Amino acid sequence: MTTLRTIKTIATRSHATLLQDAAGAAALIVMLVVGLHLPAFI
Numbered sequence: 146m147t148t149l150r151t152i153k154t155i156a157t158r159s160h161a162t163l164l165q166d167a168a169g170a171a172a173l174i175v176m177l178v179v180g181l182h183l184p185a186f187i
């Protein structure tokens with residue numbers, strides 16, 4: 146129960162930057178996928 150409470154507290158405190166963090170994580174995933182497929186194009 147305390148783990149869920151901790152996650153909820155962290156999410157409420159960092160609400161302002163949560164969207165930016167998600168966008169950054171999505172950008173890193175896109176760069177990883179493109180980087181892994183890049184040798185197939187050359």
